[in-house]
Amino acid sequence: MEPDTTRNRIAWEAASRKHVHEYEELLRQARDGCSLLDRELDLLRPVLRSAPSVVHLQSGHGLDDIALVAAGARSVVGVDYSAVAVASAQRRADELGAACRYVVAELPGAPLRDGCADLVYTGKGALIWMPDLRVWARDAARLLRPSGRLFVYEAHPAAPLWTWDEDEPRIRADRGYFDRRHVNDTFPGHGAVERQATLAEIINAVLAAGLELEHVAEYPEPFWRPDGVDAAAWRGRLPNSFALLARRGGAAP
Template sequence: MDEVVRGNRVVWEQASTKHVREYDELLEQARGGADLFPRELELLGPVLAGGPTVVHFQSGHGVDDPALVRAGARVVVGIDYSVVAAGAAQRRATEIGTPCRYVAAEVPGVPVRDECADLVYTGKGAVIWMRDIDAWARDVARVLRPGGSLFVYDAHPAVPLWTWDEDEPRIRPDRSYFAESHVNDTFPGDGAREWQWTLGQFVTAVSRAGLQLDVLEEYAEPFWRPGDGTTAAAWSGRLPNAYALLAHKNASSAASS
């Protein structure tokens, strides 16, 4: 783990104490108060119908994992480099008796065996923390069984450009779509360094890893809004704020190395 990633991990260990402070609220969401977005369920329906084994890269608070089980997953293994987040998620999963387990580890370099998953699920603030998107995609391909799927539902790569002005969407003067990285200045990742991958770079990395693209969709609605009632003109339907990607590993493919 290099110095920048180590610094990001410190930030996220501190931010993840929120998952402990809000344990009861997240527990109720895990019990059934929170589900996947409707479009996620639509796109993942055929995959989840088969009772897949899921590996969730960068699982965070883990609330999506019981939702995946309710939607059909047989078991979910969550991977997150925050010990605090993984520990709180495991406690909740154990308390509600759902077949989810958590491992504190860096992504890429997921400590699971090759070709163990039918579905790799990730997103909702995950991809921006990947310093090497090609290594990430290769790890996805390694973990997936032939015929397995990758599903990503995340912030659109253009989102770092949008200001949160209420009257008009504006582009931040300190950001570029083609920049290598920038420092996050909003909670919970305040002070951590994000890496910027264009949509083209992301799709190319997935393809290079040997996965075949099935669906790529862009949405005006962000996957997350602040809980304090903040409303931004950038979220009014004119600009891309989220995307979904579904890809699969060909049945004849060997795991990428």
């Protein structure tokens, strides 16, 4: 691994201990609720009606995988480079009887066969760890069967610029939209190196991988809010998240 990746893996193995400490709470959330946001479900429902096989790149605690199965997915394979997160996610899925299995692996380069998925799902803090988005997009496209979809629900690339001040939205003086990286200074990824890309760069990476863009939307709400924080930047005036749906060409077998 390159130095930044090694540093990030150490940071996230430590952060993933949270999934172990909060195992019972996350189990209740997975059993009784749905971690997929309404905006995600609005876009995914037509895809989930066909009971797709799903690959979740950077699957984290795995609650989204259980929610995807509950919403109609036939099965989910989660890929994450945190062995701690994967172990907790697999235990939770097994306990709930959900059709989810997990693989520990660095991405891009998922150790899965070509054309194994009808849907590749990712986001919610995933793309910021990818050193080369074009390689990532090609790997995601490789996993898709003809007519399969890539779905991304992610923090908006501008969101790292906003301060968490509660009185007025402000831009951080130490960050810029066109920067290539910055060091995370908040929980849970404190000390990890986040990559930066513009929205145009993300879209162009997907297009360069040969996928057909079906939908892009930007939203004012963040996908995650830390407890006790009510930042003015999250109150509707600035972009904080986005969704992207793209299709692999060709007819389904």
